[in-house]
Amino acid sequence: MECKFNSYIIQEYLEGTIDDLEKVLFEEHMKECKKCRLELTHLKLLLFEIDHLKEIEVIPKDVEFIRNNVLDEIFNTKSSGFEVKKFIKKQKETIALATNFMNYVPGKTIAKKGIKGANSLLSSASKKGFKYGLKLIQERI
Amino acid sequence: MEVSEQKIIKLCQKSRREGFELLFKKFENYIYRICYSYTYSKEDALDIMQEVFLRIYKAFDTFDTNKSLSPWVKRITVNTCINYKRDNISKHSDVSINASIDDGENTFEDVVADSCKTEDKAIYMDTKKLLEDSIRQLPNEERMAVILKHIKGLSYESIAEIMNCPQGTVKTYIYRGRKLLKEKLVKKGVWEV
Numbered sequence: 001m002e003c004k005f006n007s008y009i010i011q012e013y014l015e016g017t018i019d020d021l022e023k024v025l026f027e028e029h030m031k032e033c034k035k036c037r038l039e040l041t042h043l044k045l046l047l048f049e050i051d052h053l054k055e056i057e058v059i060p061k062d063v064e065f066i067r068n069n070v071l072d073e074i075f076n077t078k079s080s081g082f083e084v085k086k087f088i089k090k091q092k093e094t095i096a097l098a099t100n101f102m103n104y105v106p107g108k109t110i111a112k113k114g115i116k117g118a119n120s121l122l123s124s125a126s127k128k129g130f131k132y133g134l135k136l137i138q139e140r141i
Numbered sequence: 142m143e144v145s146e147q148k149i150i151k152l153c154q155k156s157r158r159e160g161f162e163l164l165f166k167k168f169e170n171y172i173y174r175i176c177y178s179y180t181y182s183k184e185d186a187l188d189i190m191q192e193v194f195l196r197i198y199k200a201f202d203t204f205d206t207n208k209s210l211s212p213w214v215k216r217i218t219v220n221t222c223i224n225y226k227r228d229n230i231s232k233h234s235d236v237s238i239n240a241s242i243d244d245g246e247n248t249f250e251d252v253v254a255d256s257c258k259t260e261d262k263a264i265y266m267d268t269k270k271l272l273e274d275s276i277r278q279l280p281n282e283e284r285m286a287v288i289l290k291h292i293k294g295l296s297y298e299s300i301a302e303i304m305n306c307p308q309g310t311v312k313t314y315i316y317r318g319r320k321l322l323k324e325k326l327v328k329k330g331v332w333e334v
Contacts, residue, residue, distance in 0.1 A: 042326075042332060049268060050272065050287070055292055056174055066187050066194070074158075075158045
């Protein structure tokens with residue numbers, strides 16, 4: 001006999017939502033059809049297994065972390081200037097570190113004198129240059 | 142002390158951090174449980190959860206303040222899960238024949254080839270695990286409908302409301318989902334009937 005009952009009808013039978021007439025026909029059919037009997041057994045076993053899958057009970061602490069992270073993300077991006085402040089703070093930290101580093105570089109004292117000397121040399125040279133330039137302009141006038 | 146839903150809504154309308162903090166706290170366990178049942182992975186569940194929180198914040202203007210928060214939050218959670226890209230689901234959870242199964246160098250292929258280890262593997266991959274894996278591999282809508290029906294124990298009517306589709310469609314999703322699950326478990330030889 002050809003099997004006209006599919007998995008959907010068998011599930012309706014299991015849930016008790018099948019049409020009365022169809023139920024009688026299906027029960028009669030099952031007496032003969034090994035395939036449908038096996039399908040019904042498998043579906044019963046599946047429902048048993050699936051209904052015994054428990055929901056997770058322990059909620060990880062990370063949930064709190066995620067919540068705070070999202071709130072920070074939402075409410076920090078709203079306050080303008082936060083990123084600039086952060087950037088300036090980072091820059092200050094970098095400069096402070098670089099200064100500290102320079103204090104331990106060998107030959108620091110000599111370098112310091114050299115820089116000072118270069119400064120005074122540059123200033124006297126620029127003064128002389130300025131005077132010479134001014135003199136030239138005055139002569140042309 | 143529990144803060145009333147109306148107070149939470151008012152704070153959220155004013156876009157106050159405390160409002161959203163209370164809202165997230167109120168629903169986070171529920172959200173996590175749905176996300177976990179959907180992915181069976183802590184990392185993926187947390188990932189989706191983060192997305193759900195952001196969507197709640199962004200969509201709050203569209204929330205009808207005369208209604209209850211719960212169905213609205215559930216709908217956002219379910220939609221976020223369904224839309225969560227399949228590619229994002231942890232790669233480690235898919236069983237590949239070349240994948241390592243014991244954090245060592247043994248692949249599934251090695252274990253299958255070695256008859257002594259097959260029994261251990263069968264114990265490890267018990268029915269529950271196989272069922273969870275099979276649920277995770279269902280198409281998105283079928284997966285969510287099956288979870289809401291069997292794990293959350295909701296009625297067809299409630300599922301239809303949350304998934305925003307007709308009851309008939311929900312029934313089809315569930316029947317199709319069960320059929321696929323049954324076929325998968327039979328194929329894996331879970332029931333020797």
